[in-house]
Amino acid sequence: xxxPDTWIREQxxxxxxxxxxxxxxxxxxxxxxxxxxxxxxIRIADEYKIFANVYGTVVIDPxxxxxxxxxxxxxxxxxxxxxxxxLGRSIEFIxxxxxxxxxxxxxxxxxxxxxxxxxxxxxPGWEGYITLEIxxxxxxxxxxxxxxxxxxxxxxxxxxxxxTTYASRGGKYQYQQGITLPKV
Numbered sequence: 001x002x003x004p005d006t007w008i009r010e011q012x013x014x015x016x017x018x019x020x021x022x023x024x025x026x027x028x029x030x031x032x033x034x035x036x037x038x039x040x041x042i043r044i045a046d047e048y049k050i051f052a053n054v055y056g057t058v059v060i061d062p063x064x065x066x067x068x069x070x071x072x073x074x075x076x077x078x079x080x081x082x083x084x085x086x087l088g089r090s091i092e093f094i095x096x097x098x099x100x101x102x103x104x105x106x107x108x109x110x111x112x113x114x115x116x117x118x119x120x121x122x123x124p125g126w127e128g129y130i131t132l133e134i135x136x137x138x139x140x141x142x143x144x145x146x147x148x149x150x151x152x153x154x155x156x157x158x159x160x161x162x163x164t165t166y167a168s169r170g171g172k173y174q175y176q177q178g179i180t181l182p183k184v
Contacts, residue, residue: 002038003100003155009035011097019093031109033149040153041107043091044132046146048073049179050086062182078144080115080136089179090130091147098124098165103154104132110150114138117151124158125165128176 011017012035022034025041033041049070051060060069070087080086096102102122110117116135132150136142144150167174172183 001157003157005035005037008040008155012040015095015097017095017097019095020091031107031145031148031150036152038154039105040092040155041149042104042130042151042153043147044088044134044144044150045091045129046074046076047179048078048086048088048144049181050078050080051084052081063184065181076146078134078146080134080142080144082136082139082141085133085135086144087179087181088132088134088144088150090132090150093129094122094127094153096122096124096126096166098167099158099161100124100155101158102126103156104130105152105154107149107151110134110144113142114140115142115144122153123166123171124162125167126171127167127174129178131173131176131180 009023012021018040025032025034025036033043050073051070054071078086094102101124104117104120104122106117114137116137118133118135120130134144134150173180
């Protein structure tokens with residue numbers, strides 16, 4: 001069952017599930033963020049890793065990302081090169097309850113502009129800032145706005161208690177603080 005705004009608000013206020021928490025959807029002049037009827041629109045911070053072949057990197061290896069494969073950027077916006085991607089992180093720190101799974105979904109305004117945030121699963125018991133991939137699917141440079149909505153987090157209740165949570169198995173991305181590159 002998808003959890004409604006009343007449950008999200010209660011979990012955010014009583015159990016610090018989302019920090020900082022914005023209790024109403026903010027829409028005036030921004031890409032929306034905050035609590036919606038059946039989800040929470042998270043924001044992206046102002047720090048990015050822009051993947052581009054600036055230094056002649058030959059391959060992206062998920063087992064060991066070469067620092068020459070990306071350029072660090074901090075700013076109120078980030079321009080993503082055509083057919084490329086950046087990594088960013090959420091402003092919100094998330095604490096997933098043990099009986100809930102989170103699905104991060106792309107925002108339609110960005111999708112309609114050729115900018116895609118692939119779906120991500122937040123497992124029961126996971127805690128941290130969300131590392132986000134933002135892909136520019138278009139043939140033109142694309143702009144992302146820091147401090148504004150980037151994706152919607154939807155919470156689904158699990159029937160029963162899982163035997164193992166992300167925290168109890170010591171998941172490798174538990175408590176990530178900044179933009180976290182792939183780990184093996």
